[in-house]
Amino acid sequence: MTTARPTAGTEGLRRQNTAVVLRALRQHGPSTRAELAKLTGLAKATISVIVADLEAAGAVSEGGSRPGVRGRPGRPVGLRGDRFVALGLELNVDYVSAVVLDLAGQVLLSESRPAGTTDALTDLVRDAVAEHAGPGRTVIGTTLAVPALVRGDNRTVAWAPNLAVEGAGLADDLGGLVPGGGVSVSNDANCAAYAESHHGAAVGVAHALYLTGTVGIGAGIVQDGELVRGGAGFAGEVGHMPVGDSTALCGCGRRGCWEASVGLHAMLAAVGMPELDTPLRTAEAVAARAADDPAVRAGLERVGQDIGLGLAMLSSVLDPEVVVLGGYFAPLGELVLEPARQTLGERLASAVQVRPELRLSTLGIQAAALGAAEQSLGPVFAGDLDLADPEGWPSDSQA
Numbered sequence: 001m002t003t004a005r006p007t008a009g010t011e012g013l014r015r016q017n018t019a020v021v022l023r024a025l026r027q028h029g030p031s032t033r034a035e036l037a038k039l040t041g042l043a044k045a046t047i048s049v050i051v052a053d054l055e056a057a058g059a060v061s062e063g064g065s066r067p068g069v070r071g072r073p074g075r076p077v078g079l080r081g082d083r084f085v086a087l088g089l090e091l092n093v094d095y096v097s098a099v100v101l102d103l104a105g106q107v108l109l110s111e112s113r114p115a116g117t118t119d120a121l122t123d124l125v126r127d128a129v130a131e132h133a134g135p136g137r138t139v140i141g142t143t144l145a146v147p148a149l150v151r152g153d154n155r156t157v158a159w160a161p162n163l164a165v166e167g168a169g170l171a172d173d174l175g176g177l178v179p180g181g182g183v184s185v186s187n188d189a190n191c192a193a194y195a196e197s198h199h200g201a202a203v204g205v206a207h208a209l210y211l212t213g214t215v216g217i218g219a220g221i222v223q224d225g226e227l228v229r230g231g232a233g234f235a236g237e238v239g240h241m242p243v244g245d246s247t248a249l250c251g252c253g254r255r256g257c258w259e260a261s262v263g264l265h266a267m268l269a270a271v272g273m274p275e276l277d278t279p280l281r282t283a284e285a286v287a288a289r290a291a292d293d294p295a296v297r298a299g300l301e302r303v304g305q306d307i308g309l310g311l312a313m314l315s316s317v318l319d320p321e322v323v324v325l326g327g328y329f330a331p332l333g334e335l336v337l338e339p340a341r342q343t344l345g346e347r348l349a350s351a352v353q354v355r356p357e358l359r360l361s362t363l364g365i366q367a368a369a370l371g372a373a374e375q376s377l378g379p380v381f382a383g384d385l386d387l388a389d390p391e392g393w394p395s396d397s398q399a
Contacts, residue, residue: 012383017042019383021050022059022079026105026381030063030078051077053388058083059103079104084138084380084387087128087178088373089121090145090188090366091170093162093215095278096121097366100132101373103380105199108132110366114277116163118170125177139179140385141376144171145191145368147216152233154184161240161252162216186375188212188368189236190227192326192361193220195371201324201359209320209356211238211311212368213327214279216251217259221318239263243310261306264328270299280365283331290335297335304336308343315348315356326361333360 017040024039025031033051037044054060055077062075081102090097094116100109109128113120133139148160155171171183193202193210202208202222210220217239221228229235240252244261251259260266264279273289273296276282290296311323329336337358345355361367379385 015386016383017046018050018054018386018388019381021047021054022103022387023381025060025077025079026103030076032074032076034074036077057388057390059387081106081108082137084140085132086373086376087125087132087139087142088145088191088369088371088376089125089142089174090191090369090372091118091121091163091165092116092147092188092368094275095365096124097369098124098128099366099369099373100128101370101377103377105374107370110370112278112365112369118165118173122174122177125174129178133179140380140387141184141378142174142178142180142182143184143186143191143372143376144174145186145188145372146170147188147212147214147218149234149237150185150187154186157185158234161250184376186372187218187220187236188214189218189220190229191220191369191371191375192363192367193222193236193324193371194227194374195363195367196220196324196326196361197222197225198374199370200363200367201361202322205322207319207321208324209314209318209322210324210326210361211307211329213264213283213325213329215264217263219314221320238310238314241310241313243313244306258306258310262303262310267300267303267328270303271296272299278365279328280331283328287331287333287335290332300332300335301339304339305343307336308340309347311340311344311356311358312347315344316353319354320356321354322359323356324359324361326363326367327365330360330362330364 020040021036024036033044033047036047060077061080062077081104084103086101088099095112095114097112102108109132113124147162149158151158155168157165171185174183175181189212196202196210206224208222212218219236219238221236239259240257242256244256244258246256248260249255250257268275271286273286276285341358363370
């Protein structure tokens with residue numbers, strides 16, 4: 001059962017009850033008022049008031065009867081996808097991405113461009129806003145994913161070893177381009193992990209670890225659908241663990257980082273192939289060559305072993321049920337998964353330790369942007385942004 005969280009004050013209680021209804025509709029799909037009462041534990045009269053307010057705001061609508069249901073059932077209430085949307089963005093070393101996600105969780109736009117520059121991101125943002133914002137549609141939040149440590153204010157980039165980005169300048173610049181003017185910034189691995197737990201390979205998994213596969217290597221940790229960020233918000237910066245080749249130079253300036261052994265450039269050095277315009281296209285070309293080239297397969301086996309070595313360390317600390325490998329790892333599949341799985345099993349100290357299931361991401365290069373968009377919807381489903389109160393909407397996107 002989805003239940004409302006206690007909060008002080010009548011207005012606060014109303015907002016939390018509204019949020020719990022929205023969460024139930026997002027999780028279970030269109031439901032009658034009677035079904036919503038069962039799912040949320042709220043009284044039917046309360047449900048009716050909330051549904052009426054949300055319908056007036058354009059957040060929900062009532063449809064016809066569902067097929068296969070006999071008698072005179074109530075009409076199901078469902079989330080509308082045309083009124084409220086969220087924007088997710090990613091700036092990475094060699095590409096930019098944008099995702100527009102509606103309230104019901106449907107992707108309206110998913111696009112990547114092979115140029116990891118702020119100018120390319122700016123152009124993509126302008127195009128996305130022009131196509132998916134305007135009269136009758138409210139952009140309720142924008143989040144930018146970056147391969148960096150991001151401070152707890154969700155705006156300030158503290159350290160980005162592979163990007164020339166620092167401080168809150170990027171959030172400020174983008175704020176002038178998006179409706180509402182506010183842009184949150186989040187770590188790319190955290191965003192991708194969040195996407196996997198809500199849309200991808202980790203849906204329904206209580207304890208999951210997501211591993212990026214780009215020029216940089218990072219991890220996102222998810223427990224019960226929520227991110228684990230640590231004391232300063234920096235949890236998951238695994239690419240610089242000293243578990244790689246001790247002679248390999250990393251982008252951070254040190255030697256021996258895991259990233260310098262399993263990042264995209266390290267993989268390409270191991271197989272002797274050039275980089276293409278995006279990590280996925282690069283990996284697809286490597287996988288195709290591996291089908292006929294034993295030297296490429298051998299190089300990928302070494303990379304897979306190094307992946308397994310790092311995962312053994314992380315598994316000993318975090319004990320995940322599932323590890324999702326994203327980015328360039330996905331097209332390579334078993335070419336890296338099998339040696340990673342074997343090394344992981346060998347390196348865990350005890351036979352009683354559960355070997356996590358290794359899964360490949362199904363979300364493609366837009367995983368981080370999708371997770372960023374999903375995070376932008378967070379205030380709605382948490383009850384912090386009231387869709388039934390236009391005064392609280394981002395001012396630039398009101399109808």
